Amino acid sequence: MGHISQTIKSLHSSLPQGVELVAVSKFHPAEAITEAYEASQRVFGESRATELVDKAKTLPTDIKWHFIGHLQTNKVRMIMPHVSLIQSVDSERLLRLINAEAARIDRVIDVLLQVHVAQEETKFGFTPQELIDLMSTCDVTAFDNVRIVGVMGMASNTDDDTRVESDFKAIAQTFNDIKALNLPGNEHFTVISMGMSDDHQLAIKHGSNMVRIGSTIFGNRQY
Ligand SMILES: *Cc1c(COP(=O)(O)O)cnc(C)c1O
Secondary structure, eight states: OOHHHHHHHHHHHHSOTTOEEEEEOTTOOHHHHHHHHHTTOOEEEESOHHHHHHHHHHSOTTOEEEEOSOOOGGGHHHHTTTEEEEEEEOSHHHHHHHHHHHHHTTOOEEEEEEEEOSSOTTOOSBOHHHHHHHHHHSOGGGOTTEEEEEEEEEOOSSSOHHHHHHHHHHHHHHHHHHHHTOOTTGGGOOEEEOOOTTTHHHHHHTTOSEEEEOHHHHOSOOO
16 A cells, blocks of 8 residues: 555544545645545645646546635636635635636535634735624625635644644634624534644644645655
8 A cells, every 4th residue: 555545544544533634635646646535535635726627627526626725816717616615715805706706607615714823924814803804794695605614724834832722722713703703604614624734633632623634645745
């Protein structure tokens, strides 16, 4: 058994019940995805629109593709027929556009709102306060073609576990604050996507129910 299938199997047996594994396959070829697929992995994460579309067109149709990168507005239409969850909604404008493009092809698309808590300036997303303000003021019932099913976030890229844990706590708290608003569609608001190869255990400790793991499964990426 190869490294990929072995790692998938060990993650499937070690992740707690209720924690979904997203295998982050960005920059890795179709053969690597096929090996993971054969080990019964069905959810894959991609961060570039063209790459997601190319892979979705050639790989098995029961794969669920998650978009996890910064989504440029001119790429929304292209991924819309292929993507099952957009994890990285980082502006109200993008949310509106996703709704419009989903309506165009008559589908309802699940999305996560990206929360920015990490110390790096470059990461995309709403601050917790911006997100709570958005959810309190914008009329979510106006979005007939998007279903906001949770939040996604990343911890700071640091060896300081205290900082990483406080970032995860802040992401989970943002989820709880939005949940407490009890907005329409609230029953679908269930996902806390946080945790990657190096920090998923800490993320799960703080409430993650969706982890996005790339390099542990597929090895280092060749950019
Ligand atoms: C690349 C990426 C991951 C996976 O990171 P690894 O450290 O390789 O597990 C997870 N989430 C997002 C948003 C990413 O861009």
